[in-house]
Amino acid sequence: MKAWNARLAGTAATGALIIGALAGCSSNSSTATNSAGGSGNVPLVVYSSQGYDSAVTKAFTKATGIPVSLDDDSTGPLLAKVAAERNNPQWGLLWVDGDTAFAELDQQGQLLDYNPNVTLTAAGQTLVPTDHAYIPVSTTAVPALIYNAAKVSAVPTTWQDLLDPQYKGKIGMNDPSQSGPTFPLIAGLMNQLGGQSGGVAAGEAFLTKLKANGLVVHPTNGDTLHALETGQIDYGLIQSSAAMGEVATAKTSANFQPKVVYLGTTTLLPGVIGIDKGASAQVQKEAEKFVQYVLSAAGQHVMQTGDPTGDSLYWPILPGIDPVADAGTMPATYQRIDPSFWGPLEGQVNTFFDSNIK
8 A cells, every 4th residue: 555645745844843843842852751750741641442543652752752651442442431530531632533422522521622723624624623622633434335346236325225125134334332433424324314403313214224124233343344255244334444444455356346435425534632621731731742743744644554454544634645545535525413413412322223223
């Protein structure tokens, strides 16, 4: 994979300046220890579900001297941990896909308002909250429809197509209680079908029909992709980066040839960073520097090379930075759902899904 492109290389000088500024702001530009003493820095505790987070945190420490304690896990367990720690947060910075959870944390008063003052693409600008309570740093989309072109020729183009009898028992998706990208996927479906006034009811009715047409539910992206590879299903509704990673790495044969399409208006799924409002002033400053690093050319380079067949297959929201080739082209028609409306409905929607669709 060509993970670093000519246009991004052209911004390397800017990235170098940002790194220098970050290093200059830290109290010690050498590699810091994981203790509060000596360097003057305290460890920045990062909760993250991103596949490239280890590479990024190591590069950040090398650039700034700020030590990082990384807790890497899937989105669901991390958000459960954040909720359990509400009265005594152990994290300084949270980095996962999807802004609905951050909108809810913002409503609870847990996030620090921070505006990094970085120019973003048109798509990126739509993802920025008005109060700057969290920061979008990338985007993927949900759902990408991945299908086995070696077995089927029918390619759905709308959600309604999936209810056709020819797709009966052939479609799989993830469980929103376990898969972080799947609640935003469902919220996006509901938003398309009925907006904020009637979307929940319309979405529940549609999912009920899809279940009657043989929808198969798997825990996460990997399970849905395994079902596709082994012929249990022929179509999967998953996150775009996971779908494109499968296309890039799959061993194609006479029986398996994965391809990806998007259904009408797809939903943007941003990669988002939030900073703990209750953290010490020093930790907050370190977290702000981390955001600045991630939104620099150097930070984006590490993101695009840190998980080349997985989460690195995102679409950058910084002008002048192209996605890696295997990410494919961002859908021309997309929506951004209102996270402040849909976020608080996650429990209700997931409970319905657990009781009626799984």
